[in-house]
Amino acid sequence: MTDMTPREVLALCREREIYAVDLRFMDFPGLQKHFTIPVSELTEQSFDEGFGFDGSSIRGWQAINESDMLVVPEASTAIVDPFMTRTLAMTCNIQDPITREDYAKDPRNVARKAERYMRSTGIADTANFGPECEFFVFDDVRFDSSQQHAFYYIDSQEGQWNRGRVEAGGNRGHKIRYGEGYFPVPPTDTLQELRTEIMLRLQECGVGVEAQHHEVASGGQCEVDLKFAPLVQSADQLLLYKYIVKNVAARHGKTATFMPKPIWNDAGSGMHLHFSLWKDAQNLFAGSGYAGLSDTALYAIGGILKHAYSVMAFACPTTNSYKRLVPGYEAPVNLTYSSRNRSAAIRIPVHSPRPENKRFEFRCPDPSSNSYLAMSAMLMAALDGIENRIDPGPPLDKDIYDLAPEELVDVARTPLSLDESLLALRKDHEFLLRGDVFTEDVIDTWIWYKSEKEIEALRQRPHPFEFAMYYDI
Incomplete structure (x- = not known):
């Protein structure tokens, strides 16, 4: 896992002739989920705007009447998948599409907030x-x-x-x-x-x-x-x-x-x-x-x-x-x-x-x-x-x-x-x-x-x- 920027991720896709991008996240109990987009859909704006999906089908998350959610790729997690053909994989954060706030029940968001809170105490960085x-x-x-x-x-x-x-x-x-x-x-x-x-x-x-x-x-x-x-x-x-x-x-x-x-x-x-x-x-x-x-x-x-x-x-x-x-x-x-x-x-x-x-x-x-x-x-x-x-x-x-x-x-x-x-x-x-x-x-x-x-x-x-x-x- 590397600390790449969005621009560097796109350059890697061109260099390795990637044609599929796998967007991954973890559901509430702890099982990894994913869906895949063609590499042509991945742009620099994607790392800010994200991609929509149905949050009501994920265990412990949204009700059917508020199901729309966003996955926002994290460029620093990009890897070339060692098992799939010419596929790039990234771990994503989950956001509300209306407020653009990080989703409270996204486990990765909980971990990010834990690190922020630790730094706010002044105890450790x-x-x-x-x-x-x-x-x-x-x-x-x-x-x-x-x-x-x-x-x-x-x-x-x-x-x-x-x-x-x-x-x-x-x-x-x-x-x-x-x-x-x-x-x-x-x-x-x-x-x-x-x-x-x-x-x-x-x-x-x-x-x-x-x-x-x-x-x-x-x-x-x-x-x-x-x-x-x-x-x-x-x-x-x-x-x-x-x-x-x-x-x-x-x-x-x-x-x-x-x-x-x-x-x-x-x-x-x-x-x-x-x-x-x-x-x-x-x-x-x-x-x-x-x-x-x-x-x-x-x-x-x-x-x-x-x-x-x-x-x-x-x-x-x-x-x-x-x-x-x-x-x-x-x-x-x-x-x-x-x-x-x-x-x-x-x-x-x-x-x-x-x-x-x-x-x-x-x-x-x-x-x-x-x-x-x-x-x-x-x-x-x-x-x-x-x-x-x-x-x-x-x-x-x-x-x-x-x-x-x-x-x-x-x-x-x-x-x-x-x-x-x-x-x-x-x-x-x-x-x-x-x-x-x-x-x-x-x-x-x-x-x-x-x-x-x-x-x-x-x-x-x-x-x-x-x-x-x-x-x-």
Whole structure:
């Protein structure tokens, strides 16, 4: 992703003989949308005037009687699509066609306002996020839910459950043992070349990559780590990341998912967010306190821990998210902080003493989240912590999973369900409204959509495991 101007985008179109321009944006729950125009329709004026579309057909947005909306291309996000023929893609902002105001329920607009509010406080001028976004790659997936049946079936050639399977050409036996998927080499790691192609496609599109590797779970769990970037840019890159991962997997005859917990009884997928605040090119989180952090960083931790339930309504936004947040599987189930200890909700990396590397990692978010909203909520909680000097309490440097129950009495736990997070968001969202970053309408619509379209929809349907438990009752 580059910082091109509209004129430079048009020059790129001529240079690369582009004939299609893909206009992309994210809907309210967090799914990318797009439509395509011929390159002849793209002019310098387009970057101000935008293009019309039907906002009533986008989840959580406009009513049918006020459906007209505008997508306004952001030149700085332009890339040549690595999968489509002579196609340029741009991420867009959403505007009202009459008032020309940025649309409050456009997730990217929320993130842009979060950055503006941060600068208005004088605390910092840049919020850097470095995402570690995990995903699964399967060879086969089938699922359905109807009035008289519900099921899912997934398969991976490297899944430990396939050790005894009869395979074409013979079973070679290199299957990943349960809980031992971290860093195996080929042939056990069957996805090395796929991840390398993802890494290369990301770099071609201007996205910095730090590393790629197999993750802990059997059955195709992967991770490609992105370099840190300012909030809006980082969220833009995550949108592109998901697009590239899914399309590379499809080209390899496989399927990728960012569902947090697709496999029972094995590790789920997180989206750990490394976070730091900067001002005048100086890292505000470097200091002489615990784990080399400043008071500013510790107050930011205090704010995130205080508002964790509300933040997780956006950072862990699906019913499936809370199937990941259970003891074991390296999932952070206790709201505390620590250096090095990956069982804490917030971890402070200590691999480098250099001030520019000082940051902390919020480990609760998962890749089902709308990255614009999740990062914005996290930033707003951190700013509240700094402004109100919220003490995060003492760190917990012991292995949380090995602590006796009496030692965990005073350690807050992550929410058990999406219901709990949404209830907390209803009660605790004043910090999100500052600077008009999240509006009351955004909060209300989010709670309504998640409650009615997801929680209630799931609650009303029999679960396949209920037949195993209750059919002969």
